[in-house]
Structures are given as C-alpha cells and as structure tokens.
Amino acid sequence: MGHRDVGILHPGAMGVRVAAQAMTAGAEVWWLPQGRSAASRDRAAGLGLRSAASVEELTAACEVVLSVCPPAAALDVAGQVAAAGFRGVYVDANAVSPERMADITGVFEGGAVTVVDGGITGPPPREKGRTRLYLSGDDSAVARASALFDATALTPVTPAGPVGRASALKLAFAAYNKISYALAAQACALADGHGVLDDLIDLAKRMLPDTPPAATEHLAAAGPRAWRWEPEMREIARACRGVGVPSDFAEAAAETFGRWDAHKDDPTVTGAQLIADLVRGTRPST
Incomplete structure (x- = not known):
C-alpha cells in the first residue's frame, strides 16, 4: 500500500x-x-x-x-x-x-x-x-x-x-441501540413525575428483567455520551426523512439527550440524576 x-x-x-x-x-x-x-x-x-x-x-x-x-x-x-x-x-x-x-x-x-x-x-x-x-x-x-x-x-x-451505505447501516443500528436509552429514561421520568418510580422498577424487574427500567443505573452510561448522541439523533432524523420514514422518534431522543449536556464526559453521573433532569423539564445549567 x-x-x-x-x-x-x-x-x-x-x-x-x-x-x-x-x-x-x-x-x-x-x-x-x-x-x-x-x-x-x-x-x-x-x-x-x-x-x-x-x-x-x-x-x-x-x-x-x-x-x-x-x-x-x-x-x-x-x-x-x-x-x-x-x-x-x-x-x-x-x-x-x-x-x-x-x-x-x-x-x-x-x-x-x-x-x-x-x-x-x-x-x-x-x-x-x-x-x-x-x-x-x-x-x-x-x-x-x-x-x-x-x-x-x-x-x-x-x-x-x-458512499452512504455504511452511514445508513450505522445510523439504523444506532437508532435502535441509542433511542432505547431515551425511551427507558422517558418511562422512568413519567413514573417518577407521578410518584410511582419504585413501583415501575419493581414491575420491570418482574416482567422485563435486564432492561434499564428494571435497573436504572444502566441509564447512567448514556449521560457522559449524550452530548454526542444528540447531534447523532438529528442525523438519524434526516436519514429517516430521506426515505419517507417518520423522524419523530429520533427528534424526541435528541431532545432527551440535549437535557443531559451538562454531564458531558462525567463518569460519576447516575441514572437517578438523568431521570431527574427529564422530570425538571428543562436543560440543566452547565
């Protein structure tokens, strides 16, 4: 070469x-x-x-x-x-x-x-x-x-x-792999906002073991990476629109990850903190 x-x-x-x-x-x-x-x-x-x-x-x-x-x-x-x-x-x-x-x-x-x-x-x-x-x-x-x-x-x-084929495959995989974090956090924040988070965790442990709602500490991995994942979700949304697929899931995930910007590269963030950021309804101050 x-x-x-x-x-x-x-x-x-x-x-x-x-x-x-x-x-x-x-x-x-x-x-x-x-x-x-x-x-x-x-x-x-x-x-x-x-x-x-x-x-x-x-x-x-x-x-x-x-x-x-x-x-x-x-x-x-x-x-x-x-x-x-x-x-x-x-x-x-x-x-x-x-x-x-x-x-x-x-x-x-x-x-x-x-x-x-x-x-x-x-x-x-x-x-x-x-x-x-x-x-x-x-x-x-x-x-x-x-x-x-x-x-x-x-x-x-x-x-x-x-050119474009590798990127499409990467984003299709990321759409499932990373949006799943946002979906789990959304479910936990909804439960927390209504005072039933502990009940949701107990239910998930019985019905959906080995998932983030069953063990919210699994969500913590998304916090330090969210500053990169937000623009990636925007790219996924654009790719979806390019082939007529609804882009709403990716756009919503981008909003979720945007609320975690303050945790950039922070290995100490917890799943509970990330859930609290969503319940507050605004981006945390940096």
Missing part, C-alpha cells in the same frame, strides 16, 4: 483507540494538536501519535486521513482537509446521514481525493470481536482503508455499495 502514514482528526475517546489499532497494524499515525483539549493531548501523547504543526503538514505526510469526530463537526473537518490540498483517501467514520455524506463528498469534488464512507459500531476498540468499521465506496479506496486494520481489534466490514 506504499507508505503507511495515516492522519486522524480528532483523537477523542473513540478516535484514539482507532488510531491505536492502526498503529498495531504498522501505521504511523499523525494528529493535529492545534485547538485540542488537554485531555486530547494526553491521549495522543500516551499513545505516541506524531504531532503535525498544521493540517497542511498532516495532509502532505499522509495518504489516508480518518475523520472520527462528533457528527456536527464532520462537514467542517472535511472542509479543512480539502482546503489543505489533500491528495489521497479520506475516510469519514462519523455518525452522519447518507445525505450528510453526500455533502462531505461534494466538498472534495474536482480534487484528487477519494472519499470512503465509514461507520463504527460498538465501543472504542480494545478487544477483538466487539467493534466493527463498516466501509463503503470505491472498491480500491475501501481496500486501502480496510488494510489499515488487518488483524486488529477493529474489524473492517466492507458491504458492497456506494
């Missing part, structure tokens, strides 16, 4: 583990410290990522650039890479709609970039068999991106089809 220098924008909790897998497979991974948080700098330093002084330096050094960022930032990141004159394979591995992927592809129109559509399912990759990277688009570019993760904890899956 030629040299194996790869750029990643930007190594958050998911992105840094993706970078780690590429390094395991023999790639040298670059990142851009400019404007990033102390936590991002610590993650990059701990992994040994190579720092670039500018996006121009990063794109000049790398033949593949991976975008792993919050979905609301995906189009802007693509624009920065295009403006830097990148020539290579651009993998957008964000939770965006097929329509957004079309916008991202359009950013590179007329240039020397081949866009690959990516979608990550599962937790940040640490052990084999739990996290997949779906890739669709140009066969040659997909193969180059897939080869970066050969025999790693991030399993590439390459369904046949154009």
